[in-house]
Amino acid sequence: MGVRDRLKDANRIVVKVGTSTLAYGPGRLNLLRMERLVREIVDLANQGKEVLLVSSGAIAAGLGRIGSREKPASIPQKQAVAAIGQGMLMHVYEKIFSEYGKVTGQVLLTKENAVRYHQYIHSRNALLALLGMGVIPVINENDAVAVDEIRIGDNDSLSAMVATLVDADALILLSDIDGLYTANPQQHADAKIMDEVAEITPDIERIAGGSGSRMGTGGMITKIDAAKVAMSAGVTMVIAQGSQEGILHRILSGDPVGTLFPAKPSHLKLRKSWLAFGKQLDGDILVDEGCVHALKNQGSSILAAGVVDCEGDFAAGNTVRVLGPNKQEIARGIVNYNKVTLKRILGRQTKEFSDLIQGEIHEEVIHRDNMVLMV
Ligand code: GLU
Secondary structure, three states: OOHHHHHHHOOEEEEEEOHHHHEEEOOEEOHHHHHHHHHHHHHHHHOOOEEEEEEOOHHHHHHHHOOOOOOOOOHHHHHHHHHHHHHHHHHHHHHHHHHOOOOEEEEEEOOHHHHOHHHHHHHHHHHHHHHHOOOEEEEEEOOOOOOHHHOOOOHHHHHHHHHHHOOOOEEEEEEOOOOOEOOOOOOOOOOOEOOEOOOOOHHHHHHHHOOOOOOOOOHHHHHHHHHHHHHHOOOEEEEEEOOOOOHHHHHHOOOOOOEEEOOOOOOOOHHHHHHHHOOOEEEEEEEOHHHHHHHHHHOOOEOHHHEEEEEEOOOOOOEEEEEOOOOOEEEEEEOOOOHHHHHHHOOOOHHHHHHHOOOOOOOOOEOHHHEEEOO
16 A cells, blocks of 8 residues: 555644645735635544644734735734734634634643753643534634744644644645745746655755745745654655645545655654754764664664764754765764764763773763664
């Protein structure tokens, strides 16, 4: 059975809808599209599926309320407009969902909710409780308070965080583009939509980061970042065109629409998915080809012998990225040594450590149990 076919069995689904799909422009909600989206979601719920909606559009709606079409320039103004618009947005959702007999529950999250383990568990429990009550959670970033380091910044990343939080089977990003193209379709007439991207390679990141993308707030690169997180957490992701009628049903019937990012086969355990997404990243550890091979094929731990260099100011116990020779992110994990100590032992065998460093000796730089593969 192909991955597309397996989407037919997806039971817990996160749907993310971007501002460009929900609004004609600042201040003007596309009510017809919102109505269709809600109807489709309720139909899925009626089939017995659990659906969580991550919706942008707070700022767009807020601008409408205060009669402005200009995006707010300052951060406090943006916060204020989001506070106004979030209520409006919920009012519209509440109205349409209830017409189809469904109750909604608003959940506003920040990065903190995933980074701090306790908050992570509480957020997860709240979302699962809502699903248990047959409610459709309508989720957005808490834009009115989330600034600086607690801000996620884009709803693509937020939706991957939510999908990870609730162990979703599928994450569907509805956007104003119908998938990932081989090149920017506006500049290259021969650009083709990719049906499936099984691995986020540096090449894919380059394509996604190409200039001139006409996407909304996040753009394609944030969608690719979301794919990385989702795939390694065992969530299959699809990017598709939000304006297409019946798009969710087509995707969940296994139709070849949009671009599919299949979940990695091993579903991460709860703690590990938190490790991959929620933890703040404090540095990078560069490893050699042999180490990459051992990580990918033998599920090995990282030993100092395979480490080539390290960057960032990390302490023992922090979460770092593990990068291969071409700077591709291979894994994330909790490092047993701080940066200064690791610099002393990199490239060395464990038996040499006692001559090189003082303090506690660990055989592994990162133990396999504290590591999540990202490829
Ligand atoms: N949270 C923002 C809003 O509701 C949108 C962020 C995004 O579009 O990625 O307006």
